[in-house]
Amino acid sequence: MLKQIVFLTLVTLIPALELRASIPYGILGKEGLGIIPGLMPWPAVVLVCVVVNIILGMAVFYVLSPLLGWLERFAWFKRFFSPILARARGKLKPYVDRYGEIGVAVFIGIPLPGSGVYTGAVGAFLLGLDRRKFAVANVIGVLIAGTVVTAVTLMLQAGLSLPWLEWICKH
Template sequence: MHEDFIIAILWSLSPFGEAKVGIPYGMYQGLNEYWVFVACFLANVLVFPIMMLFLEHINRYLLKWRFYKKSAVFVGQRAKKGSGDKIQRFGFLGIVLFVMIPLPGTGVYAGSIAAYLFKMKKRRAFAANTVGIFFSSLIIWVATLLSLQGG
């Protein structure tokens, strides 16, 4: 039981799933749906400060390496292309909408990168990502609850 809870949290921290995978995983393992929601949501929120630390400090060092720089430019261009119009036009709300869509490629990792690339203030970017994560988690939580009830 504790192992499943930890795995759900790790999925929520992972760029390969975020809370979009952590919440259903925990609920399908029979864990308390309220605790799973809270833990996975908070774990997913924790990604933003980790990403900012990475982007502001570690990223600068790694950009000296050619392979990393090429990869970083590619990821940056994809983030700007995928979310650029919304963020440029709507700012805070653009990040919220982009992060809250529970689809692959959207979420706090992409939202953090986009906020960084568009030089959004950290507190505002954190708030936008948190609101987006909350609504994305809520959508996934409700959908999982309905599927568990057969509805």
């Protein structure tokens, strides 16, 4: 079981994938797709992925201040990363302006590429969101994303196990 937890943790840590990939991978990775035989039950998969994603968001948020302070001493960093940071700020700003920290939670909770805890943490940091407010938004957002991804994955799993689908695949 430790091997499965480590694997799910590593997939969850990948930027742009996060729990949006690790939950489906963990749930569908049983006998059906043969990705990781003997994976944990789906509630355990969801718990591991959600907890890791929450911790990831907080870690990114807390590390940004000292890291950016150090990196901004280098001209190459300013030239290359300033546009990326500005884009992250621009993606999140409409949500924060309109909804406050709930906007950050919604942004993190939207299970689409380009949203998630990495972008949410960077954007919240750049917009000056308080650590406590980000922590609440991060937890709510990850729970939203985890719920949506789990529901869709379980529906997909139920659809994949239907006899008619097996018949179609054989013919």
